[in-house]
Amino acid sequence: DAGVIQSPRHEVTEMGQEVTLRCKPISGHDYLFWYRQTMMRGLELLIYFNNNVPIDDSGMPEDRFSAKMPNASFSTLKIQPSEPRDSAVYFCASSLTGGYTEAFFGQGTRLTVV
Amino acid sequence: EDQVTQSPEALRLQEGESSSLNCSYTVSGLRGLFWYRQDPGKGPEFLFTLYSAGEEKEKERLKATLTKKESFLHITAPKPEDSATYLCAVAWNTGNQFYFGTGTSLTVIP
Numbered sequence: 001d002a003g004v005i006q007s008p009r010h011e012v013t014e015m016g017q018e019v020t021l022r023c024k025p026i027s028g029h030d031y032l033f034w035y036r037q038t039m040m041r042g043l044e045l046l047i048y049f050n051n052n053v054p055i056d057d058s059g060m061p062e063d064r065f066s067a068k069m070p071n072a073s074f075s076t077l078k079i080q081p082s083e084p085r086d087s088a089v090y091f092c093a094s095s096l097t098g099g100y101t102e103a104f105f106g107q108g109t110r111l112t113v114v
Numbered sequence: 115e116d117q118v119t120q121s122p123e124a125l126r127l128q129e130g131e132s133s134s135l136n137c138s139y140t141v142s143g144l145r146g147l148f149w150y151r152q153d154p155g156k157g158p159e160f161l162f163t164l165y166s167a168g169e170e171k172e173k174e175r176l177k178a179t180l181t182k183k184e185s186f187l188h189i190t191a192p193k194p195e196d197s198a199t200y201l202c203a204v205a206w207n208t209g210n211q212f213y214f215g216t217g218t219s220l221t222v223i224p
Binding site: 004031033035042043045048050055056091093095097098099100101102103104105106107108 | 145146148150156157158159160163201203205206209210211212213214215216217
């Protein structure tokens with residue numbers, strides 16, 4: 001398996017624009033997590049899915065953020081409109097059985113909003 | 115509130131100088147504790163999973179241990195290539211998500 005695949009690796013956008021981050025989890029993993037990493041706050045959980053259903057989105061900072069998982073092999077995180085404070089590295093991770101087994105991370109998307 | 119705390123924030127070692135990193139947690143029912151290594155510009159790379167107090171896991175120069183309140187990552191005779199940020203994460207019995215500490219940045223000097 002190629003592991004968790006994220007795209008794009010880097011994204012630079014202007015404030016107010018819509019940004020869509022994409023993730024392909026490891027095949028067979030039932031859990032998918034979206035994290036945001038910054039120097040100040042470390043790794044923060046934004047939302048996670050179980051069998052394509054959003055379970056906990058309490059970490060999503062504002063209504064500007066939304067996430068979907070239309071099928072078992074694809075998820076998106078959308079920010080609309082984007083703001084400079086959204087600049088961070090966004091990671092997607094997947095796990096076979098949630099908190100019982102380890103999560104595997106993608107390489108991340110470095111988002112810069114100018 | 116459940117928390118995960120890692121110490122020290124940063125550690126500089128001479129090559130060959132063994133040391134330990136700490137991950138402490140407030141317990142509300144631990145489901146699992148996970149150690150990761152993160153290199154600059156990359157995603158966290160899984161190292162170990164520990165489930166119960168007294169459990170130990172080893173891989174090359176790394177050994178992870180777990181007690182009821184904390185976990186240690188022991189690094190024996192480190193090499194420069196061990197330089198990275200080491201993260202620990204916990205999963206509680208109340209949910210399926212992983213909560214991460216802020217990490218220890220390790221630098222091993224040749």
